[in-house]
Amino acid sequence: MRYEMMLPHQIREAIEKNWPVVLPLGVLEYHGEHLAVGMDTLAVIRLLAILEAEMDLVILPPFYYGAASYAVEPPEGNGSLHVDAGTLFPFAQAMFKGLLRIGFRNLHVFIHHQTENFAAGMPTDLAFRFAARQAIFEFLEKERGEGWWGNEKMADYYAQQAAGGDPFNWIKAHPLMTPEIIGQFPFDHAAQGETSLMLALCPEGVEMGRLTDERWYTRSAREASAELGGRGRDLILAHMRNVLRPAIG
Numbered sequence: 288m289r290y291e292m293m294l295p296h297q298i299r300e301a302i303e304k305n306w307p308v309v310l311p312l313g314v315l316e317y318h319g320e321h322l323a324v325g326m327d328t329l330a331v332i333r334l335l336a337i338l339e340a341e342m343d344l345v346i347l348p349p350f351y352y353g354a355a356s357y358a359v360e361p362p363e364g365n366g367s368l369h370v371d372a373g374t375l376f377p378f379a380q381a382m383f384k385g386l387l388r389i390g391f392r393n394l395h396v397f398i399h400h401q402t403e404n405f406a407a408g409m410p411t412d413l414a415f416r417f418a419a420r421q422a423i424f425e426f427l428e429k430e431r432g433e434g435w436w437g438n439e440k441m442a443d444y445y446a447q448q449a450a451g452g453d454p455f456n457w458i459k460a461h462p463l464m465t466p467e468i469i470g471q472f473p474f475d476h477a478a479q480g481e482t483s484l485m486l487a488l489c490p491e492g493v494e495m496g497r498l499t500d501e502r503w504y505t506r507s508a509r510e511a512s513a514e515l516g517g518r519g520r521d522l523i524l525a526h527m528r529n530v531l532r533p534a535i536g
């Protein structure tokens with residue numbers, strides 16, 4: 288379900304049944320002459336739309352305004368839109384606090400942009416991951432008071448952590464492509480992998496006739512195909528189901 292279309296009784300049901308609530312997080316960034324600038328975010332959105340048809344899921348309005356960076360190309364006439372991570376952090380913290388206040392305890396963020404080394408992190412995901420941690424600490428302290436963790440009621444904290452009941456699991460961030468997927472499908476920028484994913488998920492955002500060999504990073508895009516993209520799509524969907532399903536009661 289799309290959050291913006293939900294009625295309060297549906298929101299209450301989603302809270303009660305602990306449905307996953309997912310934020311598609313991404314950027315607007317130059318992806319060569321042949322791909323739409325929203326690629327990283329569009330991929331997340333289109334994959335979630337497939338999952339929405341097969342499981343109970345709340346999809347939040349996507350956030351496109353991440354820290355794209357101008358590492359690939361300068362923005363003038365190219366379309367990259369960069370908002371620095373320091374600016375994103377207070378926004379994300381307030382948003383997560385608000386979502387916790389509503390009652391959601393099974394929040395997920397999926398991001399594709401700059402996620403080839405997700406454990407170390409990059410500005411957009413780090414800002415949102417840091418904000419999620421801060422929001423949870425602040426929420427718990429407000430709800431339960433200082434000393435909440437040391438309270439006798441928390442004696443099973445470490446056991447809960449293994450079982451998934453740990454409050455720090457209330458908000459989780461995931462790369463769209465795990466290291467296992469990257470081992471089986473090309474991770475790149477606007478090249479064979481991303482172009483194939485777009486051909487499979489969002490063909491209206493691709494104009495292969497505009498592809499040029501000018502930039503090193505798009506050269507392998509010539510070998511892109513919807514068929515390869517379909518294989519990537521299925522690998523990613525399996526990972527997303529794996530992450531979202533265990534929590535469904």
Ligand SMILES: [Zn+2]
Binds near residue numbers: 318326327475
């Ligand atoms: Zn990309």
